[in-house]
Every structure is written in structure tokens, then in C-alpha cells.
Amino acid sequence: MTDHGMKLENLHPDLPLVQNALALSHNYARRLIRPGDTVIDATCGNGGDTEFLAGLVGPDGLVIGFDIQAEAIARTTDRLAKAGLLERCQLHVASHDRMTALVSTQVRAVLFNLGYLPRGNHAIGTQAKTTLPALAQALARLTAGGAVLICLYYGGDSGFDEYQAVLAYIRTLPVRQFSVQKIEMANATNCAPIFICCEKLKD
Numbered sequence: 001m002t003d004h005g006m007k008l009e010n011l012h013p014d015l016p017l018v019q020n021a022l023a024l025s026h027n028y029a030r031r032l033i034r035p036g037d038t039v040i041d042a043t044c045g046n047g048g049d050t051e052f053l054a055g056l057v058g059p060d061g062l063v064i065g066f067d068i069q070a071e072a073i074a075r076t077t078d079r080l081a082k083a084g085l086l087e088r089c090q091l092h093v094a095s096h097d098r099m100t101a102l103v104s105t106q107v108r109a110v111l112f113n114l115g116y117l118p119r120g121n122h123a124i125g126t127q128a129k130t131t132l133p134a135l136a137q138a139l140a141r142l143t144a145g146g147a148v149l150i151c152l153y154y155g156g157d158s159g160f161d162e163y164q165a166v167l168a169y170i171r172t173l174p175v176r177q178f179s180v181q182k183i184e185m186a187n188a189t190n191c192a193p194i195f196i197c198c199e200k201l202k203d
């Protein structure tokens with residue numbers, strides 16, 4: 001590990017310097033999340049991110065997961081059970097805009113991997129009408145120094161509505177409360193996903 005908690009394999013000189021949105025989100029999460037933390041996976045899907053977060057929070061931490069599809073939560077549960085990580089996770093078949101109702105504690109990080117379930121129904125993707133309230137609730141739930149990390153997919157079956165709404169929303173966040181960063185590919189020929197970090201500033 002480095003001083004910043006990054007795993008050395010992510011800094012290997014043979015790896016490309018430019019990383020995709022998912023790799024950036026995981027690397028930010030590695031820097032941010034400590035053993036014992038409570039974090040949220042707002043879009044469990046196939047459970048890859050949930051498993052990753054469960055590894056970061058360790059046996060004394062907690063990952064609270066959301067997905068509207070029972071199929072996604074079943075896949076996530078199966079994956080966590082196989083990895084021996086299920087006990088440190090609390091999963092909800094529920095929309096992430098019910099976060100305030102279902103989560104009473106402050107959290108260190110909230111991950112949003114927006115879009116549709118890979119190997120699932122592409123018609124059931126995240127939508128601005130629930131994503132924006134969920135983002136607001138996630139930001140309100142953060143501890144000082146915590147962050148909301150977003151992989152924003154657009155184009156193709158994801159369309160452009162949510163993408164435009166999320167970009168418009170993050171521009172409105174008060175600069176004294178949040179540092180907001182957006183990283184996108186400048187020369188991609190397709191709609192490469194965008195990475196967004198909203199960090200809650202310390203008082």
C-alpha cells in the first residue's frame with residue numbers, strides 16, 4: 001500500500017495512466033474507505049461493487065445495498081455468500097431514493113453505478129426522477145470528508161436524459177459544502193462513461 005492507501009497493482013507502470021470511470025471510482029473508494037466504515041452501494045446489480053466495498057470496510061464495517069430488481073439482489077447475495085462477505089452487508093430490494101427512510105446512520109461513501117443490469121433487462125435502468133432524489137439523500141447522509149462516487153453511463157440503451165439531469169444537478173451543489181469533480185474521456189468515439197466525485201468538505 002502507498003501512503004494514500006492505493007493498492008500498488010493500480011499504480012503499476014505497465015498499466016495505462018488514463019483509467020476508465022469504474023477504475024477511477026474504485027481507486028477513489030480505496031483512498032476514502034477505512035476498515036469499520038459504513039458505506040452504501042446504491043445500485044447493486046450483479047454485486048461486483050458490493051463485494052469490492054465489503055472488502056474495504058472489513059469485518060467490522062457495513063455495506064448497505066440497494067437495487068429495485070429482486071434478480072439483482074439475488075445475484076449480489078449469491079456473490080457475497082460465495083466470497084464469505086454476506087454478514088457485513090445489508091441488502092434492500094428497494095429504490096435508492098428510499099435511502100433516508102431505510103438508512104439512519106451517516107456513511108463514509110455512496111457508490112452509484114448508474115445504468116441497466118448487465119446480463120439483465122436493459123429497459124430497467126436508473127432514471128433521473130429517482131436518481132436525483134437519491135443523490136440528494138446520499139449527500140445528506142455523508143460524514144464530513146466522505147464522498148458520493150458516480151459512474152455515469154449514457155447513450156445506447158441508457159439514453160441522455162439521466163446524464164443531462166445529473167450533470168445539471170452537480171453544478172448546483174454549493175461550493176462551500178462540496179468539491180465536485182467530473183472526469184470524462186475527451187476523444188472517445190462512443191459515449192464512454194463519466195466519473196463524478198462529490199466530496200463533502202470538512203467544517
Ligand SMILES: C[S@@+](CC[C@H](N)C(=O)[O-])C[C@H]1O[C@@H](n2cnc3c(N)ncnc32)[C@H](O)[C@@H]1O
Nearest residue numbers: 043044045046047048049067068095096117126
Ligand atoms: C449498472 S448496474 C449496477 C452494476 C453493479 N454495481 C455491479 O457491480 O454489477 C445498475 C443497477 O441499478 C439498478 N437500478 C435501477 N434503478 C434503480 C433504483 N431506482 N434504485 C436502485 N437501483 C436501481 C438496476 O436494476 C441495475 O441493477
